[in-house]
Amino acid sequence: METLRPLQKCRVHKFSSIIHRIHTSVHSIAILFMLYYRLIINLSKIQISFLPYWFLIFTSELILSFLWLLNSAHIFFPVSRSVFPENLPPDDELPPIDVFVCTADPIKEPALGVVNTVLSAMAIDYPPEKVSVYLSDDGGSVSMLCAVREAWRFGELWVPFCREYGVKRICPEAFFQAVDDDEVNGGKKYLLEREHIQKEYEEFKEQLKRAQENGGTKDTTVHFGPNRDTVIEIIGQRGYGAKDNGKAKIPSLVYVSREKNTSHPHHFKAGALNVLLRVSGIISNSPYILMLDCDMHSNDPSSARQAMCFHLDPKISPSLAFVQFPQRFHNISKNDIYDSALRACFVLKWPGMDGLIGPMLSGTCFYMKRKALYGTDIHKDMDLSKLKKCFGSSNEFLNTVITSINHKENDTGIKEFADNKIQEARFIASCTYEQDSQWGEQIGFLYHSVVEDYFTGFILHCKGWKSVFHNPSRPAFLGSTTTNLNDTLVQGTRWNSGLIEVLFSRFCPLIYGLKSRMPLLECMCYAYLASQPLYCFPAWVLAIIPQLCLLNDIPIYPKVSSPWFIVYVFLFLSTLSKYLWDVVNTGGTMRTWWNEWRVWMIKSITAYFYGTLDAILKLYGFRKASFLPTNKVVDDEQLKRYQMGIYDFQASKMLIVPLVTLVTLNMISFTWGVIGEEIFEGRFSDLFGQVFLSFFILMVNYPIIEGMILRKDKGSIPLFVTLLSILLSFCLLFFGSIFVT
Numbered sequence: 001m002e003t004l005r006p007l008q009k010c011r012v013h014k015f016s017s018i019i020h021r022i023h024t025s026v027h028s029i030a031i032l033f034m035l036y037y038r039l040i041i042n043l044s045k046i047q048i049s050f051l052p053y054w055f056l057i058f059t060s061e062l063i064l065s066f067l068w069l070l071n072s073a074h075i076f077f078p079v080s081r082s083v084f085p086e087n088l089p090p091d092d093e094l095p096p097i098d099v100f101v102c103t104a105d106p107i108k109e110p111a112l113g114v115v116n117t118v119l120s121a122m123a124i125d126y127p128p129e130k131v132s133v134y135l136s137d138d139g140g141s142v143s144m145l146c147a148v149r150e151a152w153r154f155g156e157l158w159v160p161f162c163r164e165y166g167v168k169r170i171c172p173e174a175f176f177q178a179v180d181d182d183e184v185n186g187g188k189k190y191l192l193e194r195e196h197i198q199k200e201y202e203e204f205k206e207q208l209k210r211a212q213e214n215g216g217t218k219d220t221t222v223h224f225g226p227n228r229d230t231v232i233e234i235i236g237q238r239g240y241g242a243k244d245n246g247k248a249k250i251p252s253l254v255y256v257s258r259e260k261n262t263s264h265p266h267h268f269k270a271g272a273l274n275v276l277l278r279v280s281g282i283i284s285n286s287p288y289i290l291m292l293d294c295d296m297h298s299n300d301p302s303s304a305r306q307a308m309c310f311h312l313d314p315k316i317s318p319s320l321a322f323v324q325f326p327q328r329f330h331n332i333s334k335n336d337i338y339d340s341a342l343r344a345c346f347v348l349k350w351p352g353m354d355g356l357i358g359p360m361l362s363g364t365c366f367y368m369k370r371k372a373l374y375g376t377d378i379h380k381d382m383d384l385s386k387l388k389k390c391f392g393s394s395n396e397f398l399n400t401v402i403t404s405i406n407h408k409e410n411d412t413g414i415k416e417f418a419d420n421k422i423q424e425a426r427f428i429a430s431c432t433y434e435q436d437s438q439w440g441e442q443i444g445f446l447y448h449s450v451v452e453d454y455f456t457g458f459i460l461h462c463k464g465w466k467s468v469f470h471n472p473s474r475p476a477f478l479g480s481t482t483t484n485l486n487d488t489l490v491q492g493t494r495w496n497s498g499l500i501e502v503l504f505s506r507f508c509p510l511i512y513g514l515k516s517r518m519p520l521l522e523c524m525c526y527a528y529l530a531s532q533p534l535y536c537f538p539a540w541v542l543a544i545i546p547q548l549c550l551l552n553d554i555p556i557y558p559k560v561s562s563p564w565f566i567v568y569v570f571l572f573l574s575t576l577s578k579y580l581w582d583v584v585n586t587g588g589t590m591r592t593w594w595n596e597w598r599v600w601m602i603k604s605i606t607a608y609f610y611g612t613l614d615a616i617l618k619l620y621g622f623r624k625a626s627f628l629p630t631n632k633v634v635d636d637e638q639l640k641r642y643q644m645g646i647y648d649f650q651a652s653k654m655l656i657v658p659l660v661t662l663v664t665l666n667m668i669s670f671t672w673g674v675i676g677e678e679i680f681e682g683r684f685s686d687l688f689g690q691v692f693l694s695f696f697i698l699m700v701n702y703p704i705i706e707g708m709i710l711r712k713d714k715g716s717i718p719l720f721v722t723l724l725s726i727l728l729s730f731c732l733l734f735f736g737s738i739f740v741t
């Protein structure tokens with residue numbers, strides 16, 4: 001498969017890189033000055049009673065500086081990539097692909113969305129006999145099984161239709177909802193066919209609805225419950241139907257619901273993916289795997305070919321574990337007030353890491369080399385007992401592992417699928433199969449953390465694998481993301497709990513990464529994400545202590561006339577303006593930039609804080625690990641507010657009360673600072689830093705003030721919460737003041 005013409009090209013963004021390095025050096029020096037001031041100058045002047053507060057402030061500044069330093073590693077070598085799929089080898093030489101789709105909860109993840117993802121995966125532009133789609137149903141529901149069966153039937157119409165007319169929007173729901181036909185120009189025949197398919201699609205949706213109402217259809221013999229057996233059903237095989245109706249072949253589709261038993265841990269998504277790895281191993285054993293969450297459909301049929309431009313490029317292929325596409329979302333509004341798009345990751349950080357040894361694994365939208373998940377110490381001459389210790393006891397599965405490792409051409413496709421093979425597949429999907437094996441520890445997706453993607457990617461990089469980030473202008477995949485405050489923060493709490501779990505473990509990225517000889521900058525990127533929940537500490541401290549001190553007339557920052565004041569002003573402006581530059585340079589606006597500050601503050605106070613708390617409780621055994629899937633069913637009213645850029649404060653009290661309390665506290669201290677200090681005391685210059693800090697916090701969080709005072713709609717902050725928060729902030733002030741005076 002040697003190609004002479006290039007398959008991919010990588011462009012280094014030199015200018016951004018230079019700006020970034022200059023800024024990093026200058027900013028670092030200013031940070032040193034700041035720490036010097038706090039540690040030497042400031043410490044020598046304060047009273048003993050103030051020492052605990054001084055310590056909190058100093059620790060906060062230290063954490064902020066440390067995180068800033070780690071964060072700066074991201075964009076030392078930003079790159080972007082382009083591909084030339086026209087230079088790929090002919091279709092019959094392309095490697096097969098298994099597509100994994102996961103779902104976990106039929107209520108939060110309605111079947112229609114799930115099967116749309118499945119159908120979009122079946123319609124990718126790739127030889128159909130080389131694609132097998134697997135759906136993992138962790139929710140184990142009859143209606144999902146029925147929906148998948150129906151989807152196969154509809155797929156027999158949908159996939160050939162997409163192929164024939166070169167449809168790009170290959171997710172049926174997206175296709176029929178769109179106002180334009182996305183470059184399809186097929187004339188009258190196309191329009192007729194389109195109308196026909198649309199009718200069939202409506203019919204299909206009706207059937208799903210009915211099935212859901214009846215809890216599945218009556219003809220199914222499958223029974224699900226909290227303790228349940230494995231269900232594996234080959235819904236359709238490649239080529240099936242091809243002879244009957246003369247239409248094009250379509251990929252195979254397999255439904256897998258693994259065994260669940262409340263007495264065995266099932267390890268959430270990572271566990272589900274490992275079952276799929278094994279089951280697909282004995283069914284199709286394709287060397288590449290596309291991973292999709294059920295809320296993320298394929299939006300460009302050519303993504304597989306684009307990914308192959310990297311996987312088949314002999315220059316990078318041997319060490320390449322995965323090609324990561326960005327997660328992009330169809331339900332993002334223009335203002336994206338919750339930063340649901342995770343813009344900074346996908347436009348700034350991942351391209352930067354791509355210039356090092358590669359972006360992090362991001363859970364979905366990636367093409368993974370199967371062999372990479374099977375570990376690096378595995379080789380073809382290993383004896384059987386050793387292999388069994390790693391991969392479990394199924395001989396049948398071990399054979400497939402050996403095939404994968406040896407890079408032998410797999411004879412692909414579901415051939416005769418004998419009953420004994422199904423038996424074996426059920427055996428390897430059972431909840432006891434992984435006992436006494438290395439699954440989740442060394443092999444497959446790893447169980448150590450609930451952010452299985454981050455952790456698995458990290459260990460792959462530690463083992464010497466690389467990855468590539470590819471962000472084509474047409475989004476290869478489109479998903480739905482959280483569009484209300486509650487879901488965003490609950491999801492953020494789960495992520496951050498998983499991240500800090502890694503930080504506090506023996507896999508702490510800076511130590512474990514460096515020990516594994518991962519390049520320092522890449523280690524820093526991983527360490528940044530794992531340490532990100534620590535922002536909660538400075539966020540809480542700086543929203544309370546300087547304000548408290550302001551009310552008690554104690555200066556925290558140098559006075560305006562002092563030369564040290566310039567250090568703080570410089571750091572403040574430098575941080576803000578550099579981030580503005582980064583945002584604008586990657587296609588954002590001033591508004592995006594301002595939003596991201598707010599979201600960062602909100603998350604630091606809530607999601608990062610609760611995530612850290614959750615991880616600590618887990619560490620000491622007070623809480624069990626959990627993975628609450630995000631809600632994919634939207635509340636129309638909430639969605640409307642999101643689209644209009646209006647914050648929706650209908651969220652758990654646990655999330656809202658701290659935010660409102662801190663904003664109230666800052667309102668009090670700011671008011672006092674301006675009126676009290678300036679007019680009555682004339683100490684404005686000494687305390688200016690603190691007054692300004694409160695002012696900045698209030699400016700950034702203006703929507704919260706609005707939600708408390710000016711709005712009366714359903715999404716505003718309930719009066720009860722406001723009153724409780726006022727009470728809490730006075731308590732904070734009262735007790736805090738006892739200690740300072």
Ligand SMILES: O=c1ccn([C@@H]2O[C@H](COP(=O)(O)OP(=O)(O)O[C@H]3O[C@H](CO)[C@@H](O)[C@H](O)[C@H]3O)[C@@H](O)[C@H]2O)c(=O)[nH]1
Pocket residue numbers: 102103104105109136138267268269272292293294295362363364450451452453491494495627628629630631
């Ligand atoms: O026990 C479980 C729990 C979840 N899932 C599936 O995992 C996927 C991701 O879950 P979702 O609720 O959408 O979580 P998000 O927070 O949106 O997911 C992000 O974060 C996860 C890590 O926490 C990554 O795995 C995801 O790819 C990434 O999109 C979904 O398809 C779920 O059906 C399972 O299969 N089994």
Ligand SMILES: [Mn+2]
Pocket residue numbers: 293295480630
């Ligand atoms: Mn999701």
